[in-house]
Amino acid sequence: VAELSARLTLLKSQSRDPQVRGPADQAALALARAQDAKQDSAARTRSLDIARAALALAEARLVLLAERNLKQRAEARQKSAAQRAQVEARSSARQNTDAGAATGDATQ
Amino acid sequence: MKRTLLTGFVMGVLGVSLFSACSLLHEHAVVRFSEERLARAHELSAEQRAPAAYRRFESARKRAETAPADSAAQSDYVSEARLWLEVAVTQAETIALSEQRLVLEREVARLDATFLAERAAERVRDEQRELAAAADIARQEAQRALARAALAPAQRIKLGASELERAARSLLQRAELIALALPPDLASPGRSELTQLVQQARAALPKTPDQALSLADRALFRGLALLGALRRGQTEASPESKASLAEALTLLGGTTARSERGLSVSFGPAEANNARLLERLCSVISAYPVGPVQLLFPGRAAPSEAWRKATQPGCDEARVQVRAEQASKTLSVAFVAY
Helix, strand or coil: CHHHHHHHHHHHHHCCCHHHHHHHHHHHHHHHHHHHCCCCHHHHHHHHHHHHHHHHHHHHHHHHHHHHHHHHHHHHHHHHHHHHHHHHHHHHHHHHHHHHHHHHHHHC | CHHHHHHHHHHHHHHHHHHHHHHHHHHCCCCCCCHHHHHHHHHCCHHHHCHHHHHHHHHHHHHHHHCCCCCHHHHHHHHHHHHHHHHHHHHHHHHHHHHHHHHHHHHHHHHHHHHHHHHHHHHHHHHHHHHHHHHHHHHHHHHHHHHHHHHCHHHCCCCCHHHHHHHHHHHHHHHHHHHHHCCCCCCCHHHHHHHHHHHHHHHHCCCCHHHHHHHHHHHHHHHHHHHHHHHCCCCCCCHHHHHHHHHHHHHCCCEEEEECCEEEEEECHHHCCCHHHHHHHHHHHHHCCCCCEEEEEECCCCCCHHHHHHCCCCCCCCCEEEEEECCCCCEEEEECCC
16 A cells, blocks of 8 residues: 555646546545555455555556657657758759859860 | 155156256356357457457356356356456457557557668758869859969969979960861961960970969960850850850959949959959950940059959940949959950
């Protein structure tokens, strides 16, 4: 229970996103139920299993959100790099044309 | 007594049968999960991408199916199974996104590498251009310095005999090539003079390379003057002639420029009266016979005596307009047609 509580506290401090907060709240509820069911060990185990699963879901969603963010950044970087490459290619073609013209002039 | 025992036995058998039936019913209790989430898990290959979470889902589902129907335990197992299914779907989605991002990152890395390679190539091209420009400037300066040195041998840095000989040989070769290029039927006093100068230079080479260099230089410019005869039929200057004249003027050591007056060359005031320069200039004017040539002497009332001395056939007064320019400090020559 202590370990699950610590993970839960850490998770809540890391995100306020409802997609994370939903399962985190569910884990907190299950933990509270586990603490209440001290007499019924089977019920306590089941509540702890639910808390573990809910916590795992909250953590997985946190990672998913981070991954979405990373992918968006990668897309933006890729777009920017592609545009830069296009500009560079145009500039390079222009320079080659100029160099060709200069060589032609020099030959003349 | 027997009836009581029989009734008890029948009740017992019925009870066991009911219990077994109930157990059987519990073992095969079907727990429904969202079809949409299961399809999503299948679509994302959650079983392969998130095997641990998916195993936990399966385990919780089995427990839910074996738990007494509508019991608190079954409800808990169903909740746990649903949660693990969501975990598996979320983890599989994250991995799928990571795989897509990896492709993007590789593309970005490839584009970055291409960009850096192009930048490096551009830097190399710039350096090569700068080197070529520097070499060109150095070559022009060297030519000018050599031309100035030829005009003022007393001020020239003393060269070794072998260097003088090499320079004289180089000029002689060019003069001889020009002599060979002249048409055989060209009868001109300049031709015999050219032959004589070449012979004298050849003879002087082994003993007095300095004198040989001077003779070879005169031979070269005399030969250039004779080339004018070949161009005499031209009515206008071709682009090749223009380029050739610009090179010849650079050889004289002046500063060439193209303006509305045509192609012009200017020399410092100290050189305006240099007989050797004027003689060379006269040779170049003779070599390029198209159109008029304007000669502006600095601060003089009349054309210099030196110019009159240097005049050869081709530098006649009709073609060359010689004027004095009070305001100017440089000797300026403009080839109007070039």
